[in-house]
Amino acid sequence: QVQLQESGPGLVKPSETLSLTCTVSGGSTSDFYWSWIRQSPGKGLEWIGYIYYTGSPDYNPSLKSRVTMSIDKSKNQFSLKMHSVTAADTAVYYCGRTSSGWTYTDVWGNGTTVTVSS
Amino acid sequence: DIQMTQSPSSLSASVGDSVTITCRASQGVTNYLNWYQQRPGNAPKLLIYAASGLQSGVPSRFSGSGSGTDFTLTISSLQPEDSATYYCQQSSSSPLTFGGGTRVEIK
Numbered sequence: 001q002v003q004l005q006e007s008g009p010g011l012v013k014p015s016e017t018l019s020l021t022c023t024v025s026g027g028s029t030s031d032f033y034w035s036w037i038r039q040s041p042g043k044g045l046e047w048i049g050y051i052y053y054t055g056s057p058d059y060n061p062s063l064k065s066r067v068t069m070s071i072d073k074s075k076n077q078f079s080l081k082m083h084s085v086t087a088a089d090t091a092v093y094y095c096g097r098t099s100s101g102w103t104y105t106d107v108w109g110n111g112t113t114v115t116v117s118s
Numbered sequence: 119d120i121q122m123t124q125s126p127s128s129l130s131a132s133v134g135d136s137v138t139i140t141c142r143a144s145q146g147v148t149n150y151l152n153w154y155q156q157r158p159g160n161a162p163k164l165l166i167y168a169a170s171g172l173q174s175g176v177p178s179r180f181s182g183s184g185s186g187t188d189f190t191l192t193i194s195s196l197q198p199e200d201s202a203t204y205y206c207q208q209s210s211s212s213p214l215t216f217g218g219g220t221r222v223e224i225k
Contacts, residue, residue, distance in 0.1 A: 037162075045154075045162065045205055047214040060213040061119075094161055103209035104152040104167035111161050 002027035004095050004109035012089075012116050018082040022095030022109055029053045029071060033098035034078040035105055036069065038091040046091075050098055051078055085116045120144050120208050124217035132225045137193040139220045141206035146186045150210035153182055153191045156219075157202045165204075166191060198224055 008020035022034065035050040049059035051069040059067050063082070071078040082089060092113050096105035121144035131137050141151065149169040154162040164173045166182035169189060179194040193200055201224045206217040 044219050045207075045216040047207075047216070049213075058212050062213070099167075102150060102152070102168045102171075103214065104164055104207075105154075105162075106164045106167070106173065108161040108163070 002097060002107050004097065004107055006093060006095050006109045006112040008112060008114070010113055010115060012085055012114060013118050014086055014116055015084055018080070018085050018089065018114055018116075020080045020093055020095070020112065020114070022078050022080075024076040024078075024097075029073050029076055029078065031100060033058075033100055033103070034069075034071060035096040035098045036080045037094045037096060037105070039094070039111075040088075040091045048080065048082075048093075052100070087116050090114065090116045119213055120147060120211060120215050122206055122208055122215050122217035124204075124206055124220050126220060127218065128221040128223065130223040130225050131196050133196055133198060135196045137196050137200075137222060139191045139204055139206075139222075141184075141189045141191070141217050143187045143189075143208055147208040147210035149185055150208055151182075151184065151189045152207045152209060153180075154205045154207065155200075155202045156205065162205065193222075196222075196224065200224070 033050040036048040051057040057069045066083045068081045092111040094111045095109040097107035098105045123142045151169045153166040156162040170182045203219045203221045
């Protein structure tokens with residue numbers, strides 16, 4: 001079955017760029033949206049955005065000015081870059097596979113903790 | 119953005135009880151409503167999609183209903199492993215938004 005695994009630095013300095021990659025195994029990136037969702041400590045879930053397998057993204061307007069997503073079908077990976085991070089961006093970041101019909105996320109990575117601190 | 123409001127924020131119930139969680143959308147989302155379960159330290163897990171569709175592998179004691187702005191998740195016979203936080207999510211329009219969560223505790 002399809003599995004997802006996030007990777008990237010666990011510590012990022014304020015004002016720098018957070019970069020995460022999600023590797024898809026057991027399936028291809030075709031025909032789905034590929035999502036990023038985060039959860040701040042002790043808080044609920046926040047949708048960051050997703051990128052369609054064709055490369056077309058949709059970002060949360062609250063983060064749109066700082067977020068870039070990309071997809072590399074040859075490597076079965078998709079990525080998130082978040083610029084100018086602050087302590088408020090400290091969170092567990094999840095990647096997910098999202099259906100293109102009802103837009104539910106049925107496969108999730110385990111999550112990776114990113115701390116923004118100097 | 120569509121705001122999702124869940125109630126209650128937490129509940130405590132006994133094994134075997136029937137439990138209902140409510141989710142209300144600030145505007146109509148037709149049936150674009152999903153439910154997730156998150157156990158502590160784990161990623162969310164999809165339970166219900168499209169308001170009432172049971173995700174493969176999810177026990178049949180979980181069920182969802184509703185349409186438009188009002189939705190419910192029911193656990194018909196609570197089990198110890200159901201101790202978790204439950205989130206609703208609307209996927210009708212961007213940005214996708216989640217409810218604040220309902221923590222279910224087993225007495």
